[in-house]
Amino acid sequence: MTQTISINNSQHLQVSPLEIPSRLLLGPGPANAHPAVLQAMNTAPVGHLDPAFLALMDEIQSLLRYTWQTENELTIAVSGTGTAAMEATIANSVEPGDVVLVGVMGYFGNRLVDMAGRYGGDVRTITKPWGQVFSLDELRSALQTHRPAILALVHAETSTGARQPLEGVGELCREFGCLLLIDTVTSLGGVPLFLDEWGVDLAYSCSQKGLCCPPGASPFTMSSRAREKLQKRQGKVPNWYLDMNLLGKYWGSERVYHHTAPINLYYALRESLRLIGEEGIENCWQRHQQNAEYLWERLEDFGLTLHVEKEYRLPTLTTVRIPEGVDGKAVAKQLLLEHNVEVGGGLGELGGKVWRIGLMGFNSRKENVDRLLEVLEQVLPK
Amino acid sequence: MTQTISINNSQHLQVSPLEIPSRLLLGPGPANAHPAVLQAMNTAPVGHLDPAFLALMDEIQSLLRYTWQTENELTIAVSGTGTAAMEATIANSVEPGDVVLVGVMGYFGNRLVDMAGRYGGDVRTITKPWGQVFSLDELRSALQTHRPAILALVHAETSTGARQPLEGVGELCREFGCLLLIDTVTSLGGVPLFLDEWGVDLAYSCSQKGLCCPPGASPFTMSSRAREKLQKRQGKVPNWYLDMNLLGKYWGSERVYHHTAPINLYYALRESLRLIGEEGIENCWQRHQQNAEYLWERLEDFGLTLHVEKEYRLPTLTTVRIPEGVDGKAVAKQLLLEHNVEVGGGLGELGGKVWRIGLMGFNSRKENVDRLLEVLEQVLPK
Numbered sequence: 209m210t211q212t213i214s215i216n217n218s219q220h221l222q223v224s225p226l227e228i229p230s231r232l233l234l235g236p237g238p239a240n241a242h243p244a245v246l247q248a249m250n251t252a253p254v255g256h257l258d259p260a261f262l263a264l265m266d267e268i269q270s271l272l273r274y275t276w277q278t279e280n281e282l283t284i285a286v287s288g289t290g291t292a293a294m295e296a297t298i299a300n301s302v303e304p305g306d307v308v309l310v311g312v313m314g315y316f317g318n319r320l321v322d323m324a325g326r327y328g329g330d331v332r333t334i335t336k337p338w339g340q341v342f343s344l345d346e347l348r349s350a351l352q353t354h355r356p357a358i359l360a361l362v363h364a365e366t367s368t369g370a371r372q373p374l375e376g377v378g379e380l381c382r383e384f385g386c387l388l389l390i391d392t393v394t395s396l397g398g399v400p401l402f403l404d405e406w407g408v409d410l411a412y413s414c415s416q417k418g419l420c421c422p423p424g425a426s427p428f429t430m431s432s433r434a435r436e437k438l439q440k441r442q443g444k445v446p447n448w449y450l451d452m453n454l455l456g457k458y459w460g461s462e463r464v465y466h467h468t469a470p471i472n473l474y475y476a477l478r479e480s481l482r483l484i485g486e487e488g489i490e491n492c493w494q495r496h497q498q499n500a501e502y503l504w505e506r507l508e509d510f511g512l513t514l515h516v517e518k519e520y521r522l523p524t525l526t527t528v529r530i531p532e533g534v535d536g537k538a539v540a541k542q543l544l545l546e547h548n549v550e551v552g553g554g555l556g557e558l559g560g561k562v563w564r565i566g567l568m569g570f571n572s573r574k575e576n577v578d579r580l581l582e583v584l585e586q587v588l589p590k
Numbered sequence: 591m592t593q594t595i596s597i598n599n600s601q602h603l604q605v606s607p608l609e610i611p612s613r614l615l616l617g618p619g620p621a622n623a624h625p626a627v628l629q630a631m632n633t634a635p636v637g638h639l640d641p642a643f644l645a646l647m648d649e650i651q652s653l654l655r656y657t658w659q660t661e662n663e664l665t666i667a668v669s670g671t672g673t674a675a676m677e678a679t680i681a682n683s684v685e686p687g688d689v690v691l692v693g694v695m696g697y698f699g700n701r702l703v704d705m706a707g708r709y710g711g712d713v714r715t716i717t718k719p720w721g722q723v724f725s726l727d728e729l730r731s732a733l734q735t736h737r738p739a740i741l742a743l744v745h746a747e748t749s750t751g752a753r754q755p756l757e758g759v760g761e762l763c764r765e766f767g768c769l770l771l772i773d774t775v776t777s778l779g780g781v782p783l784f785l786d787e788w789g790v791d792l793a794y795s796c797s798q799k800g801l802c803c804p805p806g807a808s809p810f811t812m813s814s815r816a817r818e819k820l821q822k823r824q825g826k827v828p829n830w831y832l833d834m835n836l837l838g839k840y841w842g843s844e845r846v847y848h849h850t851a852p853i854n855l856y857y858a859l860r861e862s863l864r865l866i867g868e869e870g871i872e873n874c875w876q877r878h879q880q881n882a883e884y885l886w887e888r889l890e891d892f893g894l895t896l897h898v899e900k901e902y903r904l905p906t907l908t909t910v911r912i913p914e915g916v917d918g919k920a921v922a923k924q925l926l927l928e929h930n931v932e933v934g935g936g937l938g939e940l941g942g943k944v945w946r947i948g949l950m951g952f953n954s955r956k957e958n959v960d961r962l963l964e965v966l967e968q969v970l971p972k
Contacts, residue, residue, distance in 0.1 A: 223867070238853060249631065250628055255615060256620070287671050
């Protein structure tokens, strides 16, 4: 090896082995991973075409279908975080010129608008103040006006803590001949979801909230109606990494190499889905609901006001109004740095107005509510 | 919580905790991760805006720059596997109508062609038989003919084991006013790379080969020349997840939330880069070269023929011709299932013609060569 160029050491940092503080993550996610999931993740990687790995992929598919309550064949984990799975639903469904109607009631609705525009969609929006949800009548009237190819809604708006009811929306979409695309990032595993019963055609989620897993491998599903649209599209999907025509051949029986999967995250995801199966998805939902109700009670007893009307509150994520005269950012910083408890601040319209408190997956436990209130009492001037 | 829909248990698999065989991964990647890297990955996640995590991101940036020998400010890890980082270079540099000249000498050159086309590039190719590389004269003549906006080359063709020399190519690109985009997936950490000295404008890699890390967080870098082109582009980058205008604000001083990073993989990547810094990048390259030469010698002594001319052989990946009359696939299967040793088969033009043997990162050790030859002797009829 001839090497005539000398080494540039200007960026050659001398650092110690990793030291990371141990935090209780009660913000909008990531939540703390289940210890068994971290342990599974730590297994040494095998190849992405190893028979042992292919068997694990099949298990992930089945258990994801169970968790989402769907029988969609193309139910997989995308090799990226939740936003990659979001982009996968858009990239594989939106064709240039398609009218895409997005219900915007928070930050992630706006993200869908931005993304759908990048894929050539003719994007129309309906909006709600952050923290509210759309009624079936409002959706019907918007479908009548815009006649979209796709209706995109956020089931669980991570920026507001509101749950968009989906009962009846699928029927509406069929009546108007459009696909239904749903964000379940903050609902999968923690909030009742019946994709098939509700007629959802495309959905995405993440691993680091209701699923008790670290971030990096993200659930994606697509109905046969959505696949038909994909098969008929003119030209290639304008995103290679997320092209379901190619990914379907890796996850399907052909096993055609597409890209190297994040092997260890799939180990973790498989374990987290196994744990949900062991608990039973309906018990999982119930646990989230019960602990959230306990949180709401404790917060209200403490004198705080919850931002979302009870009926539409997410059990996984609660927005709490920052009291008049309190510096919300300073409180969150103190909670984090002095007590190792993370809560989130507001985004967008709710910036500076709310804290976001998550009880997701492994973190949805009564003891975590008690711990949060204990430190809140220390930090928050009464 | 009212729940009137009954649970569908058809996909409710009953599975045991994860059991994965322990393999020695001597294929084209992933390679085995360094135990210290797996240990770091196992640290409980913190939030993606936690000060402890932001400090870690800075360390990753510096150490990646060192490993690649660049001072590019925008040097980050993309939240996906190597193909996502590949797509990031294309998405952020190719504008519709841009002439993109791709040097195709294997499978991954073809992948660049496919991707660049999806982003609206006017793609032209020059080709070489798989296993060979381009001369500087051939590149000059192609630049003269095509006058591209971007020249894309694969430094280390994972499908053939050939190393494309890059000395002088950057000067050529400046002469013809084009950007130089380089695939370093199978070279970063294992093969001498001097991005700045060589005038490389865009490069990408992966974590699971030369960097001793599991897959899922992938190095990306972009020169100031490439950033200028990005800043001047008409319209948004047609990929939200990989948009460097947005990602630059998360990795830069603004720390604007973009997406949730795969936290634990960043822990792992930081540890793997720290280990490279500890060893010294030049020692790392030398180790790969020495162990590869030992492998080549042992394989030739065993009577096998290497596919690539010695001068252009990658130290990280060696292609070995499958002897006449031997079922290469059956041999690889036997090595894997009976001896827990993975080697790769050929792709594309080399399908059925070669095995691909990797000595990458933590796996580039003499004892692994000895182990491989030991099992090859048992499996391969002489």
